[in-house]
Amino acid sequence: MANTAQAKKRARQTVARRERNFSLRSRLRTAIKSVRKAIESGDKTQAQAVYRKSTSILDSIADKGIIHKNKAARHKSRLASSIKAMA
Structure with missing residues (x-):
């Protein structure tokens, strides 16, 4: 448990950053799947x-x-080559 003001703030920032990163990573996966x-x-x-x-x-x-x-770049390359291979 955080017991200094700095540690409490860092804990709050970490939670906010994690939520933001989670939603962005979800967007990424959705884009690839689409x-x-x-x-x-x-x-x-x-x-x-x-x-x-x-x-x-x-x-x-x-x-x-x-x-x-x-x-x-790897994802884009693989997807592009898949599209190019389409008949």
Whole structure:
């Protein structure tokens, strides 16, 4: 248990940061799933449109430091190659 003013404040900040990070990480996962779902549907134009929206979400979350920029790049690369492989 925090017993100094500084420790209590840090505990409050940690809780707020955790909630914010949790919601951002959830947004990230949803964006990735939506692209995968569009790829599975077989509509290449729709998949490309969803991919364009998702890349901005991935980049913004990487800029905030929630995930590493290389992880964001890896996700974008794999999704792009999946879209490119569509017939």
